Amino acid sequence: MSRKTDEFLIEKGLFITALSSIIIIALIIIFIFVEGLPALQSVGVFNFIFGMDWSPSDGQFGVFPMIIGSLAITGLSLLMAIPLGIFCAIFLSEIAPTSVRKILKPTIQTLAGIPSVVYGFFGLIILVPFMRTQFGGTGFSMLTASIILTVMILPIIVSVSEDALRSVPPEYKEASMALGATHWQTIKNVIFPAAIPGVITSVILGMGRAIGETLAIIMVAGNVVQIPTSILDPVRALTSNIAIEMGYATGLHYNALFATGIVLIVMIIILLVIANYLHYKKKVTIGGGYL
Amino acid sequence: MDYRIEVENLNVYFDELQVLKDVSLKISKNMVTALIGPSGCGKSTFIRTLNRMNDLIDTFRMNGTVLLDGGDIYNPKVDVVDLRKKVGMVFQKPNPFPKSIFDNVAYGLQVHGISDKDVLTEKVEESLKAAALWEEVKNKLDKSALGLSGGQQQRLCIARTIAVEPEVILMDEPCSALDPISTTKIEDLIHKLKKDYTIIIVTHNMQQATRVSKHTAFFLHGEIVESGSTDKIFIEPSDKRTEDYITGRFG
Ligand SMILES: Nc1ncnc2c1ncn2[C@@H]1O[C@H](COP(=O)(O)OP(=O)(O)OP(=O)(O)O)[C@@H](O)[C@H]1O
Ligand SMILES: [Mg+2]
DSSP states (O other), X not given: OOHHHHHHHHHHHHHHHHHXXXXXXXXXXXHHHHHHHHHHHHHOHHHHHHOOOEEGXXXXXXXXXXXXXXXXXXXXXXXXXXXXXXXXXXXXXXXXXXXXXXXXXXXXXXXXXXXXHHHHHXXXXXXXXXXXXXXXXXXXXXXXXXXXXXXXXXXXXXXXXXXXXXXXXXXXXHHHHHTTOOHHHHIIIIIHHHHHHHHHHHHHHHHHHHHHOOHHHHHHSBOOOSOOSSTTSOBOOHHHHHHHHTTTOOHHHHHXXXXXXHHHHHHHHHHHHHHHHXXXXXXXXXXXXXX | OOEEEEEEEEEEEETTEEEEEEEEEEEESSSEEEEEOOTTSSHHHHHHHHTTGGGGSTTEXXXXXXXXXXXXXXXTXXXXXXXXXXXXXXXXXXXXXXXXXXXXXXXXXXXXXXXXXXXXXXXXXXXXXXXXXXXXXXXXXXXXXXXXXXXXXXXXXXXXXXXXXXXEEEEESTTTTSOHHHHHHHHHHHHHHTTTSEEEEEOSOHHHHHHXXXXXXXXXXXXXXXXXXXXXXXXXXXXXXXXXXXXXXXX
């Protein structure tokens, strides 16, 4: 075969592979929309999104408490995971001796691959009883779910941020140290700012995992449909709603679960757009950017 | 004769590899000293010993004495931050921070505790003028330093270094990434700076060494073969190896 036909076949092959994965994703999304739209039509988009009541047996389909639930769990876990993850990444990239890093980094990456049911199970057996004895109540709460999520997204944030910090050219560090800056001043003023775009990427990935997480949250969040007034209240996430009720839902209820999926997709898209905008803006302001 | 830096019997190792062997050199105040020698002979290692930048490398070990104004810089009581403030460094590749031009120059002052906006503004202007860059950048101080040309970036790095008012400036092949016009500008700058600063410059360019320096030291395989007045070294070197190197017969 000539080199030219080789090239042709490879290019077309790649094109078809890429196209088919896009088509599959598009089909899934179309399916979700087709199944979900009847519910949105019958309940009304506004009532569906801002409705406070979710009682399928009475024909009440309002997901607002669960939108808040998803956002609150995700937000709280990011609040804990971002600082922890960043400090951990700084420790790994700048302070830990090479030998320690060589062991810790793969360990942390392995943690990212543990199935969520394992984390959920751990939460159910260890964390829920602990929360119950510490704070009273059932132990199933938004805080419990957020802690489990924090543990789950920490490896992603640490490992991607660490890559970003380590890809900052060593020339910057040398220049800063040569001016008489201390190591910590150098990290704070030079290395970390140059790594911010990568750190934002790590947060985007962590957020994506947090907001889409289902199983572990179902196991520890309590799943009560309500707007939480304290972090110790049980909450239900949008994802949990679908998974919990899918097994027995029929008719409009069934469509309403798909509509919940639509809301979730739209919410994730909005969050990603915001996060990517921040990422892009940081890139521009530091004039280059790494990752 | 007043010496700013006196190095005696300096040995430097990276792990088992001995990079500098029994190096002794005296460097006079307010004068330019050039370090020449083939690649890998230890010139960078030598100047990085003078501001303790080698401390950043895990495998670095040394013995011998390095005196700055009579004080041993490797004395455990010495504050490395203070030392590096006194002994500034300009690197081979221009390496401005990914910050604005202003912030690049202000950075060194800020890490040393100066936060007064007026003082910073004044100092930044003064340093950029001293580095012969002011006219070119005065209208875009808030623009990213990465948008400057290589030669401008290198002068910015020099401005950044002199902003913290060092006594000594170490330059490791500061022109090797620059075109001839930028090189001329940097050399003019070195001439201008030498009355206030003690400058040590590593260069692979023999003409540059003769143009800018009063003293020259020739390194070979981690040792100083010959050092002394630049005129003497380039006109009548006393060592055959020096002569071979400067006439381009090896290196
Ligand atoms: N961090 C390091 N670890 C181990 N060996 C090193 C390290 N840095 C330099 N060396 C070795 O030390 C020797 C001297 O290197 P140095 O960079 O001082 O040479 P140089 O004279 O500056 O060369 P050039 O003109 O190419 O810049 C070389 O053999 C080099 O391989
Ligand atoms: Mg060198």
